[in-house]
Amino acid sequence: MSPLIVGIGGATRPGSTTELALKVSLAAAEAAGAEVRLFDGAFLASLPHYDPAAPRSPAEAEFIAVCRAADGFVIASPAYHGGVSGMVKNAIDLMEEMRADPRVYFDGCAVGCIATAYGPQGGGPVLAGLRAIVHAMRGWPTPCGASVQSAPGLFDTEGQCQDTKVREQLELVGRQVVAFARTTAQAA
Template sequence: MGDGPSIVGIGGTTRPGSSTEMLVRAVLGECEMLGAHTQMFAGAELLALPHYNPGEPQRTDGQRALVEAARGADGFVIGTPGYHGSVSALVKNAIDLLEDTRTDARVYMDGCPVGQIVSAAGWQATGVTLSALRDIIHSLRGWPTPIGIGVNTIVQRPFDESGAIIDESIAGAVKLQAQQVMEHVRGTHMRRAAK
């Protein structure tokens, strides 16, 4: 996949091409322009994952692919719709699979920057879901980027019909989040090399 850092995207909804999925892909695209290679686990892949069951050691191909990508990741971008004040079950189920890394040398998202994206029908849902997502990232030992992207789909139209970002503030936030992810990754690599 190349020599650049690996950034894994997780997010979307049951609807292919949702604004949540497209926003994660946009941040990953900016990361690629900054030298990363990326892998995306979008709504279709997340929908195919069985419910996480810690008592069941057998994993599907999709579950194994997600866990292996997470093991090799230098950073993450996670996007979720705001459903009833929190992260969607679809996205949370995928995140819960990272429990399979609990005995690894690097557990969960330890030391990795994690960009957060929330799209919801209202500012309250956007804000509380972004806060919930940050708490989840902290519990997985990840470093949430200072900028989280919250999109109120009632008043903001992020994309045109071709999928290009048309809202300048969202485009700026996407670019800044990618920069923050990549700067953290580079700093982490420099600190490890200095040891």
């Protein structure tokens, strides 16, 4: 059976660097034999602010159901003022609905982390922040995390990464999530 890898990330702008980077990583996961599901910026922007006391919207319920079924994750966030974007963090906060599940949050799952930033300093703190969140939620950040400096022409009009080193880094994140998911499944 193919592992299910869930991608979470993007920005409010369709075709953002963050969304394109996430798609490259998920394509590598798919090429490695995984089934992938993407929750992109448009989806994340449609989610209401997480309120533990509120009933779940259909979009929130769908997101949680897919996350519960996931064998691994790739999370991509733009750097906003040195931190994870509110939109991505809101989706992660929604996973609080998994607090009483047999598998809590990311427990036992590999989570690939991708940060994108326009400046050379923004990606590092966001990547570290994502890894800290994954640890706090009982997940295993992949050994390789990708910090991508956004630049004009980094992706072509078809969404293909034009920088070989960046593409290889993003692909490695996706492959590592799949490899860990398979290893975990074999050990169970």
